[in-house]
Amino acid sequence: MCGIIGIIGKAPVAPLLIEGLKRLEYRGYDSAGLATLVNGHIERRRAEGKIARLEALVGSSPLAGTIGIGHTRWATHGRPSETNAHPHATDRVAVVHNGIIENFQELREELEAAGRRFETETDTEVVAHLLTHLLDQQKTPQQAMGIAMERLKGAFALAVIFAGRSDLMIGARRGSPLAVGYGDGEMYVGSDALALAPFTSRICYLEENDWVVVTSRGGEIYNGAQKVEREIKQTAMTGARVGKGNFRHFMLKEIYEQPAVIGDTLQRYVNPLARTIEMPALPFDFATLPRLTIVACGTAYLAGMVAKYWFEQIARVPVELDIASEFRYREAPLPPGGAALVISQSGETIDTLAALRYARSQGQKILSVLNVPESTIARESDLVLPTLAGPEIGVASTKAFTTQLTVLACLAISAARARGVIDHKREGELSQALLEVPARAAEVLNHDESIRRIAYDIAEARDVLFLGRGTSYPIALEGALKLKEISYIHAEGYAAGEMKHGPIALIDENVPVVVVAPSDELFEKTASNLQEVIARGGRVIFLSDRKGAKKLGGKAAITVALPEVDSFVAPILHAIPVQLLAYHAAVAKGTDVDQPRNLAKSVTVE
Template sequence: MCGIVGIIGKAEVAPLLLDGLKRLEYRGYDSAGIATLIEGRIERRRAEGKLGNLAARLAAAPLPGVIGIAHTRWATHGRPNETNAHPHATARVALVHNGIIENFQELRDELSKAGRKFETETDTEAVAHLLTHYLDQGLDPEAAMAKMMPRLHGAFSLAILIADRPDIMIGARRGSPLAVGYGDGEMYLGSDAMALAPYTDRICYLHEDDWVIVSRDAATIYNNGKRVNREVKKTALSGALIGKGNHAHFMMKEIAEQPAVIGDTLQAFLNPLKRQIELPPLPIDLAKISQLTIVACGTAYLAGFVAKYWLERIARLPVELDIASEFRYREAPMPKDGATLVISQSGETADTLAALKYAKAQGQKVLAVLNVPESTIGRESDVVLHTLAGPEIGVASTKAFTTQLVVLAALAIATARARGAIDAQREAELSTALTEVPARAAEVLNHDARLKEIALKVAECRDVLFLGRGTSYPIALEGALKLKEISYIHAEGYAAGEMKHGPIALIDDNVPVIVVAPSDDLFEKTASNLQEVRARGGRVIFFSDKAGIARLGDAAMAAIELPTVDPFVAPILYAIPVQLLAYHAAVAKGTDVDQPRNLAKSVTVE
């Protein structure tokens, strides 16, 4: 996850900003930068690599100023060099940005026609130019922000300096977290309260679509053009509370982080100008491999299950999918012109590592989808495709799963292009669908209160069934896995078409049936299964989009309307409500949500 720190204070802020960035190092990054205001102008110091490089730049060319913003960046589009490092700036505006601006190309074209000159290919630069454009029209910062916010589509957080206003800094958030810290004659912005811990124990978390004008003594928060009040909380500077933010559990915090980390991960593989996926150099020719073998455990296995659908259907590449603990014992013959893909959050999963070694012994090149590239699996693999989820503390995987899906979706698109299975137009369509996911994920989180109500009913049950077809089938399996591992309720996921082959015998009014059914080309098949459940007294909880709810919402005990998206990206979004359902059911039952019994975050023994 990219990191943001902002300070408006009494003393020079560059050393404090650098210190704040150091506390965000755990998120991972490969470039960093700081901007301050000095006598009405913006000054920046940026560097690729670790913070030591930025510290060296600051030692060689000190950066005075009592107001500043800072950023650690994962390389998204473009190399992790100084040009692409944040802060980005015009003559009047400097800003740092986490997330994705979906409509940046539209804004870029509009602003270019108005005479604005762009120096990078990033979406961030479009925001800097748009705000500058409004300021140049004579608007004050408040009016310029009020006009800009509705123009930005996507999920993002921003920290902003304005050259001729050294008395304020500005923050904004939509789908990506941002906190305001309150000090004594000093104020702060941070994407993570951990960065602000040494300076203040009074934190205010901005709500969705909030933006804030921060002075040395106060913060004025706006939403939808109106001033609003947000609670300022006193936090424990040491201990878990600061890491959990304003959430009761790490799991809920990590669910809420998904719009941000999905955006971070996506940008690492997406060229936003070309709407094209760009993978790192691979040890295999995607156009020529005869088979891809995917091996993983638990939730990572289910991410691989979704990828199997994507790769076979979109890229026309045959895929073998195996549970890592069983794979090597089959002694499966592996084609010489094939490749193996392993998936793991920790990169230390013992069974997956053993499967990797078997594949290498069979002459396979190994790709790995990992959240910890420097892990054992990362070192043993030929190439790592990195999920930028940041640390995941809760044992039940949430943001690691959805970022795995993002990486696998990118791999599927790139493979399809390499094999001639899709043309440039379809690649652009699929890539554009991916860019919409962070903002749509933020919309899904708005259903949290309703999902909590439903979960209270689920928590009273002994058995729960999940049904889905196509890519929704692995999501049904994931929903069942999440529910059983943290709430201890017995739950099973089934392919909806298999219901008549056994599970239908379990259905009565004591067994909720959770149906995952976006309105894709398999929707009518699933609709038939839903009606069969209803006819037997089953209580249906229905996850679908607007068209699906209109078609079958009345047949359900409860229905949650999710955003309408390209069916290709639906599994990423539909993972979120099943996570929330499991979370709230577990809370209702009083279980240890973050550390459920008998489970470990990383299974390092067979």
């Protein structure tokens, strides 16, 4: 989860940019960089590693300038390096960027044909060259950004400075947050209001597809070609904690961060130019692995359940999945040469740690998917695959879940390639499907208001059923878990085909039934189950894509039509509406959303 800061100041800004980056270091610490204008020319300082190394570099090689941008970053594909560090620049433009430019390869080929020369394989460099190309065509910076916003696809936040323009900065957001700070003759942009807290308490949050032209006198905000007004708010943000921004609860903020953090996570593992997965060297060889054992608790366990489908269907890897709190008590025999995959947000979950230690005692190599790479589980693993969700404050996991799914999807593709069961073409198709998820996730969030209305109806129910098939079955379980966790409504998730084996007896007009059914190869089977529910008076809330909604939407009481995506990535996308459903139901009931009763963020006692 990368961090952005930009400042138009009265004094040299490099020390202030570094101060802001330090407050964003929780978002990424593999590399960092600054760019300022010195006598109208772009000057950069970039360093691999933590911000202290950048600070030392600027100390030994000072950077003047009263306008500048900064960035702290997790490594994308390849090793962290100065070359890959932001800002990326041409002689006319410097850019810092969070997220993914989905169509960067198409734009890169177009720009290369026009004579632009690229130095890296990053998608960010495309933004710098696109803007430079437009400036070379005599466009103003404002005109160039307006055109760029039409050309760029994906989920991103940008901050840009222009050579020769010491009083101009442009920021933009689509699916990734960006705030504008207002000072006295000074202006700021930041991916997190936390970074701006030392400088100003007056903050404006850009909305989806906004871009802002910032000068020392203020900011003009546009959405498309239309100039718009956004409220400037007084914030009490301090360095004491990660703030909620303009969201009512941390949970909602974290739901809305998902396009950005999924994009950050993808950039860690996907080479967008080659459309390949690039994993670090694993402690075992998938090609000869006899069995993969997945253990986790709660929401992380459900991420593992989705992964079981992926590993078995796509990579043909035999998988055993178990709840960590039960796993070691079964004393399961584990095969020689096998591996265990443990999944945890905190990396401190005591049951998962105990399962890891049991697997280790049975000679298994340990691979972990974690959101806290400095945790106990990390230290006891052979290799950690980090999720780049950033701090998750809400007890009910949201962005940690979808970034876990993102890492596991990448790992499944890598396993399939290692086992020779997919070719390069199919790897490219699956990688492309993943790269489209951040933008599609941002589209899903546009349904927030309609889901809120549905949730206020669900809040009146005593019982709610969630149904799904295939990879949608774990999402149904996750929807039920979320609703139970924060609204205290009794909810159950079932494999849709199991309805006839007992749960169908529960259905009447007072039991809402949430059906998760993307239009995949199991859609017709799920459609049959939906009809059975309707025939017994059940009130169906149908979560599908546009194609599925067209087929069956008229039969359900309520339909939410999500974007169409490859069925491989559908569970990542369909996780978001069930999160929103639970959140708004909890708000309607007046519960403590971020700290629900009896629950803790990390379970560290058995």
